[in-house]
Amino acid sequence: MEIVIVRDAAEAGRVAALKIASVVERKPEAVLGLATGSSPTGIYASLAARVQAGELDFSRASGFALDEYVGIPLEHPESYASVIRRDVVEPLGMDPDRVRVPDGRADDIEAAAVEYDEAIAAAGGIDIQILGIGANGHIGFNEPTSSFASRTRIKTLAPQTRADNARFFDDPSQVPTHCMTQGLGTILDAHEVVLVAVGSSKASAVAGMVEGPLSAMCPGSALQLHQHATIVVDEEAAALLTLADYYRYTYANKPAWQRFEH
Numbered sequence: 001m002e003i004v005i006v007r008d009a010a011e012a013g014r015v016a017a018l019k020i021a022s023v024v025e026r027k028p029e030a031v032l033g034l035a036t037g038s039s040p041t042g043i044y045a046s047l048a049a050r051v052q053a054g055e056l057d058f059s060r061a062s063g064f065a066l067d068e069y070v071g072i073p074l075e076h077p078e079s080y081a082s083v084i085r086r087d088v089v090e091p092l093g094m095d096p097d098r099v100r101v102p103d104g105r106a107d108d109i110e111a112a113a114v115e116y117d118e119a120i121a122a123a124g125g126i127d128i129q130i131l132g133i134g135a136n137g138h139i140g141f142n143e144p145t146s147s148f149a150s151r152t153r154i155k156t157l158a159p160q161t162r163a164d165n166a167r168f169f170d171d172p173s174q175v176p177t178h179c180m181t182q183g184l185g186t187i188l189d190a191h192e193v194v195l196v197a198v199g200s201s202k203a204s205a206v207a208g209m210v211e212g213p214l215s216a217m218c219p220g221s222a223l224q225l226h227q228h229a230t231i232v233v234d235e236e237a238a239a240l241l242t243l244a245d246y247y248r249y250t251y252a253n254k255p256a257w258q259r260f261e262h
C-alpha cells in the first residue's frame with residue numbers, strides 16, 4: 001500500500017483525483033469504480049473542474065458503482081443511482097449509458113448481483129476503483145466479518161452504518177437496512193484502487209486497514225492483499241498510524257518517475 005498523508009479534505013480530493021486523471025489520460029475508455037458518500041466528493045469536484053477547463057474528457061469512460069441501497073425507489077434522491085447521476089455522471093460528462101449501479105430493486109437480487117460481477121468482467125475489469133472507508137472498517141458495504149472472497153451480493157447494513165448515513169435522510173428510520181455491494185473479492189479484482197479517508201472518526205479504521213492484521217473484522221484490511229492500492233488520508237485520519245513518519249518520508253522521497261503529483 002502507498003500511504004499519502006495530506007493536510008485536509010480538499011487536498012485529499014485533489015491528490016486522489018490526480019490518480020484517476022492519469023488513468024483516464026492514458027486510457028480514455030477506462031472503467032471506473034465509483035464510490036458514493038462524503039469521502040470521494042473532493043475527488044469528483046476536482047475532476048469536474050478539470051473537465052470544465054477542457055483538460056479531461058470522461059465521455060468514453062465507463063463506470064460501475066460500488067453499491068446501492070435495497071428497498072428505496074430508483075428516483076429517491078438518496079438512491080445511489082440518483083447520487084451517481086447527480087454527483088458523478090453529470091459533472092464529469094460521462095455517458096449515462098456507460099455507467100451502472102447495482103440493481104437494488106431487482107426481483108431476483110441474487111441473480112442481479114451475479115450479473116453485476118459478470119458485467120464488470122465483460123467490461124475488462126475495473127481500471128481504478130475509488131473507495132471510502134466506514135468508521136467500522138467497511139469498504140463498499142462489506143461490513144465486519146465479510147469474507148475476503150465475497151462477490152457482489154446483498155448485505156445487511158450495520159446499525160453504525162445506518163446511523164452514520166442518517167444524515168442523508170429526513171429521518172434515521174428511513175435509512176434502508178439492506179444494500180447490494182461489490183464484494184471484497186470484487187474490489188480486490190480492480191487493477192488499481194484509491195481510497196480517501198478524512199477526519200478523526202476514520203482514524204481507527206485507517207489504522208486497522210493499513211497496519212492491523214488481515215482480519216474480516218476490519219474489511220478494509222483486505223486491501224493489504226492488493227498489489228496497487230493508494231490510501232490518501234488527512235492528518236486527522238492518519239492520527240493512529242504508528243509509521244506515519246515513514247509514510248511521509250517515503251512520499252517525500254518518491255523518485256520523479258513514480259510521482260503522480262504534477
Ligand code: F6R
Pocket residue numbers: 034035036037038039040066067131132133134135138139140141
Ligand atoms: C459508498 C461506500 C461506503 C463509504 C463509507 C464511508 O459507496 O461504499 O463504503 O465509502 O461508508 O462513507 P463516507 O465517505 O460518507 O464517510
